[in-house]
Amino acid sequence: MAIQEEDSVLLQIEDKRAKIVINRPKALNALNVDVLQSLLQKLEKVRKEDISVLTFWGAGDKAFVAGADINSMNSFGQGAIADYVGLGQRVMRTIETFPAVCIAAVDGYALGGGLELALACDLIIAKEGAKLGQPEVNLGIIPGFGGTQRLVHRCGIGTAKRLILTGEIITAEEAYRLKVVDYLCSAEEFNSTVTKVTENILEKGPLAVKKAKEIVNCAVERELLSGLTKEVEAFLKLFNTADREEGMNAFLQKRKAEFKGR
Incomplete structure (x- = not known):
């Protein structure tokens, strides 16, 4: 199957393997509504084929996926953000339960929704120099695509709390040591x-x-599904706060946020 280079998500199928590429290199492959919808469409195409392994890549050499599209998110009302988070959760759950082994090939940034996409995969292979993290608290929100739950199941509650509560961005080498990624490779x-x-x-x-x-x-199915529901509820409450508005505006204006706790 030929790749259509103008698409925001590219798909290539060969023999029993498929390759999906998030194709927004100028935006560091950020996940907007179009990308998430296209991911679902591509996943359904792969589902109809006899595929055993599906790999996920980011276009360019700067990012796997640098996160959600904060610029578009910042303009969302409550209805739009609920739809967006629901769509993201559906994409990650589809990957997690997909009838093929899913591998995240992480080169560059895998932050926020990007790390959540990787966590939904069965295996994570990271290139030396990659940067991973869940920095949502810097925006006044929490991970909304499953990160609060899948990070715990992958590497333990201690590491999950460290990354989520501090918003720390770690190197691929540190991520390998902490068991966030499965393989660490040279360029x-x-x-x-x-x-x-x-x-x-x-x-x-x-x-x-x-x-x-x-x-x-x-x-982990039962507790995962319960936790995902609670994650969405908490995310939507936080999105409707002054702190979230300040956090996202500060990010877009490239300044330090001044949170007020409301």
Whole structure:
């Protein structure tokens, strides 16, 4: 299947593997409504094919996905933001439960919604020099696409609290040490490592791999779904605060936010 270069999300299918590329390099591949809707459409196309491994990439060499599109988010009313967060949650849940192994190939920034996309995948392969984090508290909000829940399940509550409560952005090397990512690669070995991991999975029994993913997910299913519901509720309450407005305006104006706790 040919890639359409003008699309905000690119899709390539070859044999039993598929590749999705977030294609907004000038915006550091930020997740706006168009990207999220396109991701769902591309995922449904892949679902109809006999695919065993699906990899996610960011266009360019600066970012996997640098986060949500703050400029567009800042203009949303309560209805629009509820729709946006619901759409993002649906995308991440679709990836998480997708009937193929999903791999995030992280090169550059994976922040906010970008890290949440990676966390929805089964495996995360990071290139040395990549930067990862959940910096939403700097905007007066919390992760809204599942980060508060999936980060805990991936690397433990201590590391999750460290990253979410401080908004700290860490290197790929630190992320590997903290078990946020599964593989850490040099620039020279990044693409080949993604290929090797993909081929390793393709050599296994496809029915067994598919079922294994499904059953492993069952280990955290009930508490994950409950937590995701609470996350959305909390996010929407925070979005309707003066602190959120100040946080996003400060970000867009490239100044330090002055929060008032209201």
